[in-house]
Amino acid sequence: MKIQCNACEVAEAKVLCCADEAALCWACDQNIHAANKLASKHQRVPLSSSSSPMPKCDICQVYGRYCL
Structure with a gap:
């Protein structure tokens, strides 16, 4: 699933x-x-890079999670 840009949409x-x-x-x-x-x-x-780990989410503190 592709994520759409939050700025230009x-x-x-x-x-x-x-x-x-x-x-x-x-x-x-x-x-x-x-x-x-x-x-x-x-x-x-x-x-798209699997080589760099995603940081902890500021909201839920789970690695690689994207909460908005």
Whole structure:
């Protein structure tokens, strides 16, 4: 199942921003996180990569879970 970008709601999400709790496509990720210095420091995890472990969800504290 593909996750839709939370910003544009059109493209497939490619990264999960932990600070914003948002799944974003590459274009929206670039636009949002280039906005200012603080946003550029947000931890983002590729959604399609099995090599990098997903962080704990800020809400439920379960690894790899995506709660919004």
